[in-house]
Amino acid sequence: MAEKSGSTKKSQQNNPDGKWNRRKFLQTGLLSSLALSLPLQAPAQIYGKKIVKPPRLKAGDTVGLINPAGATFHPDDVTQTEEILTALGLKSKRGKFILDKYGYLAGTDEHRAADINEFYADKSVNALLSIRGGWGCNRILPLLDYDTIKRNPKIIMGYSDITSLLVAIYAKTGVITFHGPVGTSTWNSYSTQYVRDILFDGKMATMVNPRNMVDNLIQTKDRILTITPGTAKGRLVGGNLSVLTAMLGSDYLPDWRETILFVEEIGEGIYRVDRMLTQLKLAGVLDKISGFVFGKCTDCGSGEGYGSLTLDDLFNDLIKPLGIPAYYGAMIGHIADKFTLPVGANVEMDAGKGTIQMVESAVS
Numbered sequence: 001m002a003e004k005s006g007s008t009k010k011s012q013q014n015n016p017d018g019k020w021n022r023r024k025f026l027q028t029g030l031l032s033s034l035a036l037s038l039p040l041q042a043p044a045q046i047y048g049k050k051i052v053k054p055p056r057l058k059a060g061d062t063v064g065l066i067n068p069a070g071a072t073f074h075p076d077d078v079t080q081t082e083e084i085l086t087a088l089g090l091k092s093k094r095g096k097f098i099l100d101k102y103g104y105l106a107g108t109d110e111h112r113a114a115d116i117n118e119f120y121a122d123k124s125v126n127a128l129l130s131i132r133g134g135w136g137c138n139r140i141l142p143l144l145d146y147d148t149i150k151r152n153p154k155i156i157m158g159y160s161d162i163t164s165l166l167v168a169i170y171a172k173t174g175v176i177t178f179h180g181p182v183g184t185s186t187w188n189s190y191s192t193q194y195v196r197d198i199l200f201d202g203k204m205a206t207m208v209n210p211r212n213m214v215d216n217l218i219q220t221k222d223r224i225l226t227i228t229p230g231t232a233k234g235r236l237v238g239g240n241l242s243v244l245t246a247m248l249g250s251d252y253l254p255d256w257r258e259t260i261l262f263v264e265e266i267g268e269g270i271y272r273v274d275r276m277l278t279q280l281k282l283a284g285v286l287d288k289i290s291g292f293v294f295g296k297c298t299d300c301g302s303g304e305g306y307g308s309l310t311l312d313d314l315f316n317d318l319i320k321p322l323g324i325p326a327y328y329g330a331m332i333g334h335i336a337d338k339f340t341l342p343v344g345a346n347v348e349m350d351a352g353k354g355t356i357q358m359v360e361s362a363v364s
Helices: 009-014 022-029 031-037 076-087 109-121 137-143 146-151 160-173 189-200 241-247 270-282 311-322
Strands: 062-066 091-094 127-130 155-158 177-179 206-208 225-228 231-240 259-266 291-298 326-328 341-343 346-350 355-358
Touching: 062 076, 062 109, 076 091, 109 127, 109 137, 109 146, 137 160, 137 241, 146 160, 155 160, 155 189, 160 177, 160 231, 160 241, 160 341, 225 311, 231 241, 231 291, 231 341, 241 259, 241 270, 270 311, 291 311, 311 326
Parallel strands: 062 091, 062 127, 127 155, 155 177, 231 259, 259 291, 291 326
Antiparallel strands: 177 341, 206 355, 225 326, 231 346, 346 355
């Protein structure tokens, strides 16, 4: 999960789960520049192939705790995550290197990947949950044991920088992964209910924004903006916009045909969002998808001292001409109230209503 530092009260309120700025990490990793310069390679093929559903969670199951990206500087983050899992009726097991530090990373690439590989091979572990994000998951993709992962499908969940793991595992193995809370997220009733419905009960949930009018005649918070009305069906794929664009040119992305693409962002100026959406367009991604959902763009300012386009302008320029159902404002991103989104599962989206309806269970 790529997270932004919140030194001000406003940024802390808008980004309850985050602490770091993703853009600085992407710049240090040089992956953004590589993605721009490398030719687009053939993606790992998912289109038309069998998708694997991991076993659902049940009371007493053990969740392996991993830290595949940014370092955890507060050990209590791990303790609180263990308490959350206990409240859900689950057990937990810490990765060997979960509290390691290597600069801003949670240990060396080899150690961060080793915890993931070990938990997939460990028959006593039923699922994996990331403590937090930051930056670093792209670095460990070549070190993951995808054969073992495919032979032992398990729930893995996180968001933001964890996008790398979720999409790569889905692309390489066909196993459905889950874009949802990390350990340091706000586990309120709204977010937790989606976790229970989808991961425990195997429900075909409907992702719909909360209705909270407070003392207003109309809803003013968490409204959706329809870019292009209509409905679309496809496999749900996506995550953090910066991370996805940094993966372009690699073979860790799926075939984009007949997919519903969802993205979210934090701490990026509008011109950077423009650049990333344009990169997806130039790479041919946007021309293949069936539907488009933009979640929240938290702290995405227009900058100071010069004129700027708006998000609406970007959608009109880059998304509306696609002619596919599209909307903005879903509960996806660096926010307290989160959907749990099954990456790789079949869904139907309604851009007019602002809903994502699962048409199959995401777990077995």
